[in-house]
Amino acid sequence: MKIAHLDMDAFYVSVELQRRPELRGKPVIVAGTGPRAVVTTASYEARKFGVGSAMPAARARRLCPAAINIPPDFAAYRAVSRQVMDLLRDHVERVEVVGLDEAYLDLSGLVAPNAAMRRLVADIRRATGLSASVGIGPNKLVAKVASDAEKPAGFVVLTREGACARFADASPGLVPGIGPKTVERLAALGITTLGRLAQTPEAALQERFGTNQGRDLLARARFHGSAQLTLERVAVSESRETTFNTDVADRAEQEAHLRRLSDELCAGLKRPGRTIAIKVRLDDWTTVTRARTIAEATADAHVVGGVALDLLRAYAPARPVRLLGVRVAGFDAPAPEVDAGQLALPL
Ligand SMILES: [Mg+2]
Structure with a gap:
């Protein structure tokens, strides 16, 4: 199997910058204004201050007081998203859209999958002016981590073994689904890297984390994951x-x-x-x-x-x-x- 994960770079902010070019190069946050508002996207300039998605907007403003706050305009993001997803479907038949700004693509049938993805990224840039990052691997987990590895405008192709080697020294928290609390509990066991986690006996992890999470942690650390795409034809819910x-x-x-x-x-x-x-x-x-x-x-x-x-x-x-x-x-x-x-x- 060959799976690609395509993720638009700082999508909401990038759409906003298309219509407000004067904000380019500045820390920009797309977030609501209420006391409980949450950051949906931050520009890379704002991320340097530690601002991230899903962070309370009040905290983001404390971390980066100079940030320019833009309220989200989902109608605009949806319109650009449609354009992007249509381009994806022009290039690849099997696409699983997982959000307005990201999708998995099944490249298994393509003769030159990497070249096809490079053309796709170029087409997206031409059509929308926006940049995207791509990760390619044998399953969704490798593809997802790879797409995130060199953002923005990243293009990373990895085998499962290659992913294990490349991220062996990284924190287990690099992998989606392993949160800070688990990272802390792993650290208490002396497991501070993905490489170390991948070599931990399953029984030891299951004793500490339970049968399911123990198994899941080991599988993630070894970059085993699903290569199954959920195609829209069978979607009965979103x-x-x-x-x-x-x-x-x-x-x-x-x-x-x-x-x-x-x-x-x-x-x-x-x-x-x-x-x-x-x-x-x-x-x-x-x-x-x-x-x-x-x-x-x-x-x-x-x-x-x-x-x-x-x-x-x-x-x-x-x-x-x-x-x-x-x-x-x-x-x-x-x-x-x-x-x-x-x-x-x-x-
Ligand atoms: Mg994105």
């Missing part, structure tokens, strides 16, 4: 989720994240749905979903966010939360964008 860098215990902060996720989800929704669900993973890896079906299909962020908040309040997580997600399902009609002919073509 969702957005975030794993936090630090487990979130504060309810108001949880709610702010849920609102942001609902905004982002609805911005990318291709059709309204009647079932709204949340997914909550606690710091002990307990994972629950709660769903509600409403009378009329909606793609309205206020409605989706409102139901999601209700569901969260009703569940009232008893422990700090490591992951939150929002899902919309129960679509009445097939999405107009789904093009059966495109997916039916053999590779």
Whole structure:
């Protein structure tokens, strides 16, 4: 298998800079203005101050007081996202869109996959003026970490073994799904690098972290991952989720994240749905979903966010939360964008 992960560089900020070129080179943050607002994207200049996505906007302003705050304009991001995703589908038949600004592509059928991805990146730049980073590997995990390794405008191709070698000295926290708390617990065991983690006996990890997380940690450290793409044709729901860098215990902060996720989800929704669900993973890896079906299909962020908040309040997580997600399902009609002919073509 050959999987690519394409990730637009600082997407929301980059779209804003296209229409406000005078802000180029300055620290810019796209975030709401309320007291509980969360940063959606920060420019690379702002990131130098330690500002990052999913950080409370108030904290970002403390870290980088000079940052220029722009409220998110999801309609604009969605329009550019459509343009980008259409280009992806022009180049590659099998595409899994995982957000407004990122997608996995199955390159298995291509004769010259790396060259095809370079052409795609050039086409995106020509059409939108925006830059993207690409990672290519045998599975989604390698591709995802590779796309992040040399941002912005990165282009990194790795085998699984190559990924193990390249990131052997990196913190385990480099890998998605291994958060700071786990990193701390690993450090207490003397495991401070991915290489060290990859060589730890599974039994030892399972004793400390439990059967599932122990197995999962080892697999991630060895860059084993899924190469299965979820194609749009079979999509019966659309969702957005975030794993936090630090487990979130504060309810108001949880709610702010849920609102942001609902905004982002609805911005990318291709059709309204009647079932709204949340997914909550606690710091002990307990994972629950709660769903509600409403009378009329909606793609309205206020409605989706409102139901999601209700569901969260009703569940009232008893422990700090490591992951939150929002899902919309129960679509009445097939999405107009789904093009059966495109997916039916053999590779
Ligand atoms: Mg991105």
